[in-house]
Amino acid sequence: MLELPLLNDTSRKIIHVDMDAFYASIEERDEPRLRQLALVIAHDPRTTGGKGVVTTANYIARQYGVHSAMPASQALRLVPKRLLVFREPDFTKYRAVSAQIHALFHQVTDLIEPVALDEAYLDVTANRDFPNTIRLALWLQDQIRRTTGLTSSIGLSYNKFLAKEASEYNKPQGRTVILPEQAQAFLDRLPIGEFRGVGAKTAPQLEALGITDGASLRAHSQAELIAAFGKMGLGLYQHARGVDNRPVVVRDAKSVGKERTYRSVLTTEAQVQAQLHELAALVAAALARKQKHGKTVVLKVRDPEFNTLTRRITQDHYVAGEAALYALAWQLWQSLPVKPEAVRLLGITATGLDPQQYENIDLKL
Structure with missing residues (x-):
């Protein structure tokens, strides 16, 4: 049987962000005494x-064997009563913290694929603001901690599968980078149970075939794995070789933004004004193409030291045109408490978008 040729796109730069014990960490942050207890x-x-x-x-x-999806009554049996504390989940609070984290994601890219409230993939391939992607990942991890008081684990690689494996590799507060030339060695020594998609039922089936790690998985042909596991077998064959060409999938956009990074920093307000005019025109054109408009405009400003300021303003009516976008962006610039002496990046974003069929209606009462 002929094997399908593998095309491996190693040009991308994908970050996987996974918050550490997200819901529990929020409760510990808000009630520090819980950090000394077994919180469920x-x-x-x-x-x-x-x-x-x-x-x-x-x-x-977790040291006592408690994990997600386990019956709560089992946790009661596993953990000594003197340590065990239950807390009702508060998803309103968790969603609010997740929104803070996603706002930080949007400071580096709009190519974001949320997986859950506590994890997401970010495609930062085209990011010009941080030419060093490792520095970007570390900056993002630090900003999450500063903004929310919570820790995260970051994985960086050239595809989603490896980025996820990387974020899982050294939790909590992990930072793992898998470069294309490192991928095969990393996967060869990875225990088979740690391959994404290999669960409690599949692992014993693989082990029965003598597959205990990535190296022994790679020793099996594509035909053998497809015969044993169907479509999943093809995925295992690809993953054993570090192949995963799935794109980061952006859901229906709730915002449209444009930003520029300047090699020669802006040092005068006249330069800032000129650039805001150009950015407003680009955002207006993008909104027209998408036939969207919104009520909130966000200004993003970054200085040469990578200090970032964002300001937003929400109107009672929809905004889409170049003039209105510029006017609001300039108003936000003027409202900055301390204006940077030099500007490395400017951005304008329209958020809270609706189709243009949704119109502004003034009711005269």
């Missing part, structure tokens, strides 16, 4: 007649 985010089975499932748990609880 779930309905307390002692008050629900034994019902309830673990949403997540902190790292102390």
